[in-house]
Amino acid sequence: MHERKAIPKSLMDLGRAQSGIVTTTQITQTGLSRHTVRRLVDDRIWTKLDRGLYLLHSGAPSWLSYVHAGLALAGPDSYTTTDTAAALHGLTTQRQLPIHVAISDRRGVQSRAWLQIHRPTQLPSRLVHSGPARPPIHDVVLDMCAASTPGDVAGWIYDAVGSSKTTPAILLATLGERGRIANRDLIYSTLLDVRDGINSHLEYDFLHRVERPHGLPPMTRQFVVPETGRRADGAYEEFRLLIELDGEQWHTGQQVFRDRERDNRHSAIGWRSMRFGRRDIHGNPCGVARDVATDIGSGGWAGKMKRCARCP
Template sequence: MYRREPLPEALKIIASSQAGVLTRRQAREHGLGDSQIQRLLRQQNWHRLDCGLYLTEGDRPSWSQYAWAGVLLGGEGARLARESAGAMYGLCQRSLPIVVSVPHERGVASRRWAQFVRERPHPGSRNFTGRPPRTPIEETVLDLCQDADEQSLVALVTTATQRLTTPFKLTRALDQRQRIAQRRLLRDMLTETADGVRSPLEYRYRNGVERPHRLPRPARQLRLPSGRVADCGYPAFRLLIELDGIAWHSGAAAFRDWRRDNRHSEDGWQTLRYGWRDVVSDPCGVAGNVGSVLQVRGWTGTLHRCQHCPR
């Protein structure tokens, strides 16, 4: 009968910082031999997660533990990438397999729960952030945009530039990449986010309603005397445009919108409010409505008929 194997305090700290995952090498560096590791597996509810990888907390690995296991298995220079890095930033759902990028000269066999991607050197290929290590936010966004359709790409860029990075930093990262799919769309999108576009619906409005019909350019993210910020508006004509996204406001949120619109009308402002279906399904009708109201309020321009307008 062996006495209960004590775990060195320094090793406890390392395990805690890695979501409860340890490598055999880390255990040996802190004085544990193979026989001691075997006793820990028997006595202290450790589990063998992979060859040379141990789970010291819990019976079933969590997503975070799989993420740490993938990075540790990948070795020096390994980092979470693509959807797994995106999940760490809140851009993607947490899912398996974990995607781990490793230096190109190193081959690591993929597991059921982990996919290892060999990465050729390029500017930024050795950069990482956070724990577990992951690709920087700019690199992650560009990686995710590679296979994204237009709508998903727009959503990724607008979400990232609202709270995680800036259009300037993303543009700089884009310029450093020699090969990338949809470069032109990405550059256009980054130009527009720098100009105040903050959501996929605002992007659709600008490119499906405003530009094709040659409406005057509004002020974006317009701050009103009340302190509230409108999606866009025309101060000269005291007209606000509000875009309500895919899910139309309902209940208390809708009541607040109406009450706010009513208060603005007391100051001579009119609010036009459109949802996703309006802008995507009937951009010409929306343009006609905005153009007519602008003309009533003093705009002397002419609404242009685009190729999709009914003749």
């Protein structure tokens, strides 16, 4: 029986830093022979993941193991992109295969079932190397917007800005530095909306289904009531009217009680509140516009609601 050679600590430390993945080059640099590597695989102590790639245990590779494997296989200057980079930045919780990796030249790296190789024509100005290499978050947000259907563009922007991972100003500046990019006009207009206070799908829909098509005056978004310090989704301050846009998750339970308590407190000091949910904004935007126009009209608004293409 052959004497088992100890695995160098430096190799084990490197493997831990790379989620269990090491390359043949990294292995031989520590003095282990190819014969020893074959024996470790045959004895099911290590796992051969791909050509020149080994997992320093016999269990299933984790998602991060595949990320490190993809970068190692793609070679120097490669980086994660699109879905994989978005997951690494925490823009999505979906950690799935294939791993998306970009390379900057025509080296002969081919995609696998678990790995999708990209060869972009425009490279990021810099990369983030705290963890697996990836573009900065503002570049990744724009990449995801460009790769998405128009209906998903706003979601990527809302999530990134709402979680304070980036800002509309940074995204607008980055967009201005880009060459051709899919969905550019939609990305630009959405960023302007977010810069002006829109930070959810429902607020976006209120703006584009209710406010603008019906000629209502623009409300102040993310309005803080001076007397209470409480924030409302919007306000027609001149007419003492607060607008609250509630997602379906806020329609039951303790949140309903808190909303009612807040509305009552505002009513006691002269602020009226109107609440609309997704069903209102999507199912009856013209009726919502009519209700708002009637309320602010009674408060002195001199304008007149317009009829939109949906109005009966």
